[in-house]
Amino acid sequence: MWTKEFQCGGHESALLDCGRSDSARSTCSPGKAVGLTCSEPVRLVxxxxxxxxxxxxxxxxxxxxxxxxxxxxxxxxxxxxxxxGSAVSTGKREERISRSVWRIKPECVRSGSELRKCLSSVSSSYIVDVTCSGEH
Known part of the structure; x- marks a missing residue:
């Protein structure tokens, strides 16, 4: 168990932006332990x-x-x-102006690499929309 105490004010964008201190305790009191799951910074909006x-x-x-x-x-x-779940549909739409977007190399994603390793920054007016089957 990690014995760092994080002191967050609520405005931080990442856990490591919070203040920390070493804790003298080697265990947490009941109900005070926290588990974290790290994932790719991906969202559908x-x-x-x-x-x-x-x-x-x-x-x-x-x-x-x-x-x-x-x-x-x-x-x-x-x-x-x-x-x-699974992908139900994907499509593209065109915006009126070109802006900074990510291009994902399809062969890189299909090989199982992390998304962030498959990115390059480009300028485009075409944007991807995705619909998944739902939460599982």
Missing amino acids: GGASRCAGTLEIKQGEWNPVTDHGWTLKEAAVVCGYLDC
Whole structure:
């Protein structure tokens, strides 16, 4: 068990942004232990649920993903990361202006690599939308 005490004020964007101190205790009192699950910084926004919407990835800041080579296979990886079942549909839409977006190399994602290792920053007006089957 890790014996660091995190002192968070609620405005931090990451746990490691909180203040910390060494704790003299080697165990936590009942109900005070915390478990953390680390995951890819991936989200779907603007849809009917957390399992549908515009695909965004955070690498420094949240940016949408462009559709270069995007298929249901890549969408299935995203649905898996989000614990949202399987990919039901994926599509693209065009925005009025081009902006900074992430391009994901499809072959990189299909090989099982972490999403953040498959990213490159490009400028595009095409954005990916994903719908997953739902929470599991």
